[in-house]
Amino acid sequence: MDIPSFVTSILTSLAVFVVLVLVFTWLSRRPGNATVYYPSLLLRGLDPWEGRGRGTRSPVGWIRQAFTASEPDVVAAGGVDAAVYLVFLSSMFAILAFAGIVLLPVLLPIAGTDNALEDSTGRMPSNVTHFEILSLANIEDRSMRLWAFISAVYWVSFVTYFILWRSYKHVSNLRAAARSTSEVKPQEFAMLVRDVPIPPPNQTIKDSVDSYFRALHPDTFYKAMVVTDITKVDKIFQEIEGHKHKIAHAEAVYAESKTANRPEGTRPTHKTGFRGLIGKKVDTIEYCNEQIKELLPKLEDERKSALSEKQQRAAFVFFNSRAAAASASQTLHAQMFDEWTVTEAPEPREVIWANLPRKIYDRHTRQTVVYLIVFVTVAFYMIPITAISAVTTLEKLREKLPFLKVVVDQPFVKTVLQAYLPQIALIVFLAVLPTLLVFLSKSEGIPSQSHVVRAASGKYFYFIVFNVFIGYAIGSSLFSALEKVIKNPTGIFMTLATRLPGTATFFFTFVALRCFVGYGLELSRLVPLIIFHLKRKYICKTEDEVRAAWVPGNLRYNTRVPNDMLIVTIVLCYSVITPLILPFGVAYFALGWLIAKNQVLRVYVPSYESNGRMWPHMHTRIIAALMIYQATMIGIISLKKFYYSTILTPLLVISLIFARTCHARFYPAFAKTPLEVASQQLKETPNMSAIYTAYIPPCLKPEKLEDVQVFEDTQSRTTSRAPSF
C-alpha cells in the first residue's frame, strides 16, 4: 500500500464520519425517530424534548449533554456496567493522550533528523514516505538516539500503571457504592446452591434443602426455592403467549379491514401447517382462542408436575439480611466440595436456568472441552486469515477474477479498493465469531448471562489479538513466518519485531476505519432506523409489536470490549515505533467515549446489572496488551543492534508485579461481597415475599401473589410436618 491510498482511506473515513454525523443530527430531530434515537429516555418515562429542549434541538446539543452528564446520571441510565465501560474508554484515552503529549514532540524530531533510510548518495529514495521517516525505522543501528525510544517505553508503561491503578480504585468504589445502596435487590438476599446431594427417599429435594440450611443458619434462613425442569412448561407457556400475540395482531388487522365501504371487514385467516404455508385454513381469532383454552389446563398440570416431580439438584436459598446472604455465600458448607456448592446468586433476570442443575464434574468437563475447542479455533482460524491477507492485494484479485478488471482499473475505485479491501475482508470475517463464542461459553455451565458475556469476551480477546494482530502482522508478508512461529513459540516477539514496522499502514487504516466509520454508524443508528421503519410499516399492527420493534438491546460488551482491546493493543505496540498512530488512538477513544456516553444516556437499555464485574477482566487484558508491547519493543530495539535493549526487561517483571498487586488489593471485592458493604442499613424492611417471587421463572409465576404459598407448598412433601434434619 503506498502513501496516496493510505491518505485517501483516512480522508474517506473522515468524510463518511462527517456525513453520518450530519445524518444523525438531521434524523434525530424528527419526532418520528424518537424511538430509535431516545429509546432509553422513553422507557424511563422521560420526554426527550422536554426540559432539555434547547440542548437536543441544537446540532451539537448531544455533545454538550454527553459532557455535562455526571457519573450518577450514567449509572441511573445504563447501570454501573455502562459507567465502568465509560471509565475503561476514558482510561484508555488518558493513557494514549499522556503518551502522545510526550512522545510526539520528543520522538518525531529525533526520528525525522536521522537518516537510516537514506541511500548511499545521502538522499531519501523516492519510495520512502514521510510517514516512515518519522518512525523508528529511520534511526540508525546502535544510535544513541535509541535511548529516547527506550525512555518512551518506560514513560508509556508508567503512565499505564498510574491510570490503571486510579481507574481500578474508582471502579471499585463505584461498585461498592452500587452494592451498598439502601435499595432492596433480590440477588443480595439470595444465594445459589448447586450440587445438592440426592435426598433420602422420603424427602423431596426441597425438603432436604430446607432442613439443611435451616440447621446451619437457624437465625437467618428465610426460604429455599428449588430449581425445577421447566422446559416442558416453558414450551406450553410460550405457545400460549404466541397465540395471544396472534389474536392481538389478528384483531388489529380485522379492525383495520373494517373500512367505511365494508363495515363487516375481513376476518383474518391462516393455515395451521408449517409456517402457515400449508394445511387447513382457519379463522385466526377463533382458532387461537380454542388453542389457548385447550392449553391452559395442560399448563396448570405441567406447572404442578414441574414443581413437585421435576425438582433439580440446585436451589436458591433466601436469607433475611444482606450480610447473612453475603457471609453464607462465601462460606464452605459441605465437607466434600462436590456437594452443596454455594455461590452468590445472579440477578433474577440474568439467570440461565438450564445451566443451574449441572453437576460440578459436568461443569469441569464442559469447561475443558470448550477451552479445547476455543484453542483449536484460535489456532486454525489463522490459516484462513493468512490466506485472505495474501489473496487480497488488488493485483492478485485482478488475476484471479478477470471480470473485475473493468471496475478495478478505474483510478479512484482502485485507490479506494486498495485501501479497504483487506480491512473489509477482516471485519466481515470477524462478524461471524461472537455468536459462536457466546454459545460455547453458555455450554460451559455458567449460571448467569453477565458471566457468559465475560467468558465470551475473554475468548474473543485471545482470538482477536492472536489472529488479527499477530496473525496479520506476521502473515501479511510471508506464509512461512507461520511455520517459524509454530516451531519456536518464544520467537514470536522477534518475528513481530521484524514485521510490525512493515505493516504499520495497514493498522493505521484499520484504526481510522474502526474509528470514523464504525462510530459514525454507531451514532447514526442507520441500520436500526431502517429496520424499525420497515417493521412499523409492514409488520407491526399492535402497540406491543411496535414497541418490540424499537426496544434497543444492551451494549453488547462481549464484542465491544475485545474490539476496543484490539485497538489498545495495536496503538500501544506502534506507539513508540511510529508515534503518529497516537493521535488516531486518542481520537478513537475520545470519540468512543463521547458516542458511548450518548448511546448509554439515550439509547441502550441494560438487561441486567453485574456492578462492574467486567472491570477486572478488562484490567488483566490491558496489562496483557502492555506486556505484548513491552516484549515486542525489546525485540525491535535489539534488532537495531542496540545492546541496552535489555534495560527494558525489568518492565515485564514490573507489569507482573503490578498485575498481582492490583489483583490482591481489588479483585476480592469483585469476586465476593465484602461484609462492610453488605452490612449497610436498608431504607426499608425488605419485603421477603417479593424477593422470593422475583426468582420464580415467568412460566411458573402464579397470576396472583397470594398463590405464591401454593407454589411453595407444591415443592415440599413435609409442609405440615416439623422440619427434620
Place this chain on the structure above:
Amino acid sequence: MDIPSFVTSILTSLAVFVVLVLVFTWLSRRPGNATVYYPSLLLRGLDPWEGRGRGTRSPVGWIRQAFTASEPDVVAAGGVDAAVYLVFLSSMFAILAFAGIVLLPVLLPIAGTDNALEDSTGRMPSNVTHFEILSLANIEDRSMRLWAFISAVYWVSFVTYFILWRSYKHVSNLRAAARSTSEVKPQEFAMLVRDVPIPPPNQTIKDSVDSYFRALHPDTFYKAMVVTDITKVDKIFQEIEGHKHKIAHAEAVYAESKTANRPEGTRPTHKTGFRGLIGKKVDTIEYCNEQIKELLPKLEDERKSALSEKQQRAAFVFFNSRAAAASASQTLHAQMFDEWTVTEAPEPREVIWANLPRKIYDRHTRQTVVYLIVFVTVAFYMIPITAISAVTTLEKLREKLPFLKVVVDQPFVKTVLQAYLPQIALIVFLAVLPTLLVFLSKSEGIPSQSHVVRAASGKYFYFIVFNVFIGYAIGSSLFSALEKVIKNPTGIFMTLATRLPGTATFFFTFVALRCFVGYGLELSRLVPLIIFHLKRKYICKTEDEVRAAWVPGNLRYNTRVPNDMLIVTIVLCYSVITPLILPFGVAYFALGWLIAKNQVLRVYVPSYESNGRMWPHMHTRIIAALMIYQATMIGIISLKKFYYSTILTPLLVISLIFARTCHARFYPAFAKTPLEVASQQLKETPNMSAIYTAYIPPCLKPEKLEDVQVFEDTQSRTTSRAPSF
C-alpha cells in the same frame, strides 16, 4: 560400582538394622531408659509397664502393639497429623505392594528371557550382572515385549490414583471428625485479623477493631485481642525465667554439697560477665534473687506499655460460636483487600507472634524474595553435588589423598567404602539444609508453625528431587550433561531416560541405607539415649532439668516427609525399569509405618495440631513424582526405538485431571472449615474467658485469671464509653 560391593552394602545395612533392633529390645526393657523410649506414655500419665505388661516385656511386643493400636489410639497419642502421616506411609506401601504383585512375576521373566545385552557370540559378557539382565536394559529395541512395560506403567499409575483417592477421602473424614468433636478448642472460636488500618487519633487499635467487628457481627462478636509488640517484655520475662532456673539449679547444687562432713555446704557462685567466664564473682542464689526483684517492676511496666502503646495492626477476634467464627473467617470483610484481611486462627501454641503484624505487601515481597533465594539454592547446589559424585569414586580419592592408601587398599574396607562413600557424602550434605529452609519459610511472614513446616517441606521436596534424584542421576556420569539440561530444560526427561538405568545400583543402595540404617537408628534412639544419660549425669540437678532433657520433640515432618517423598520418586521411577527395586520400596514403607507407629504411640509428643493439613501437600507431591515417572518412562521406551511409546502420553493428562478433581473435591475442606463441621453441637457451653486467655502470650499472661479483665482494659481507651463506629 560392581555387584559384590552392591550386595555387601545391602547386607551390611541389614546387619546394622538387626543389631540396632536387638539393642533397642534390650535397652527399652530397662526401667532407667523409660523416659527415652516411652516419653509420650509418661507425659500422658500412663505407665509403660502396667496393663500392657506382657506385650512390652516380650521382645516383639512393640510390633504387636503397633499392629493392634487402632487409628483412634494414634490420634489420641500423636494427634491427627501423626495419623495422617501413617496414612501416607501405608498408602505408599499399598501402592508399591500392588505394583510389585503384578510387576515382579510379569516383567522379570519377560526381561530375563530376552537377550539385548548378549554380545555378538550370543553369550552374556562377564561384566553384565544378573541385576541388569532382569531389567528393561535387556529388552531388544522395537521388541513387542515392550508392550508389557507400557502396560506396567499404566498399572502403576492407576493403582496410584485408586489408593490416593481412597486415602484422600479417609484423611478428609479424619479431619472432619477431629474438627467436629464436642471438645472446646480455642482456635475454633477465633479468627486472625491482619492489616488493620491505622485508627483515627482518638482511638487505640483495640478500640477500632472492637467497634469494626461489633458492627459487622453484632450477634456473634465476643471480644478482640490486639497483637502487641512483645519483644522487650519477652526479653525481660526470659531473663527472669533464666534467673529462676539458675536459683533452682544452684539450690540443688547447694543441697548436694551439704554432705555429713560439711553440713554448711558450699554456696554456688558464678561470674556475671560473658557466659560466666569473666567478671565479678557473685553468690548465685542471692544475686539472682536480687536481679529478679529488680526486674519484676520493669516487667510490669513493660507489660503495660506493650498492651497500651505497642499495639500492632493485627488482632485475634473471638466469636461466641464455632459456626460464627468459621463463617466470619471465610468472609471478605473490607472492600479493599489490603485492609482487614481475615483468616482462620492458628492454635495458640503454634502462633508465630513476630509475623502477625506484617502487612500484606510486605508478605508478598518477602515471599517473592524467599522463592528467589530458594530457586537459586536449588539451582546452584547442583554444582557441589555434581562435584561430590565425580570426586568420590575410590580411585580418585586415592589419587587425591595418597595417605589414605594404606587403609583403602584393605580389600574389606575398600568394598565397604566403595559402597557407601557417595551416599554418605550425600546424606551429610543434606543434613545442613532443613534449618535454612525453615528459617526462610518463617521469613515469609507465615503466621503459624504448622504452615511454616508445610512451606519448608515443599521447598525441601523440590530441592531433594532436583538435586539428589535428577542431579545425581544426570551428574554422576558426566559433567557436561548439566550444561545440556540448562540449554534445553524440556530435554531433561530424555537425559534422565538415558542416565537412569546406569545409576540404578546407586539408588538401590541409597534406599537400602535409608531403610535399614535410618530406621534402625530411629527405633533404637541411640543418640537421644546417650545425650539424655550424659545430661542427667553431668548437667541436670533439678527435676525440671531432667524432664527437659528427655522431653521428645515432635515428628519433624519438614524433613521426614520430603525424604519419604524422595524414596517414592526413586522407587516409582525405577519400578518398571528394574522391578527388583520394588521389594526395597515396600520394605522401606512397611518398616517405616511400623516404626513410625511405635514412635508416635510411645515417643514423640506433638507440639501442635493442624488436623492433617499436611495431606493435600503430600498428595500434590506424590502426583508430581508420578508425573516425573510417567514422563521419564515415555523417554525410556522411546529410546528403545519403540514408536508406541506415545501411548503413554495420555497418562500425563489423566494425572493432571486426577489432581484437579481431587483438589476441587477435597481441598476446600482443608483450606477452610465447612459450616457442616463447625455447626456440630458442643458438649458444654464454651468458657469464653478461657478461650480468650489461651491466646495471651506467656510473657503477658497475668498470674491470676481475674486479672484478665485488667489486661483487656489496658488495651482499650474507650472501655467505659459506648462502642463507636
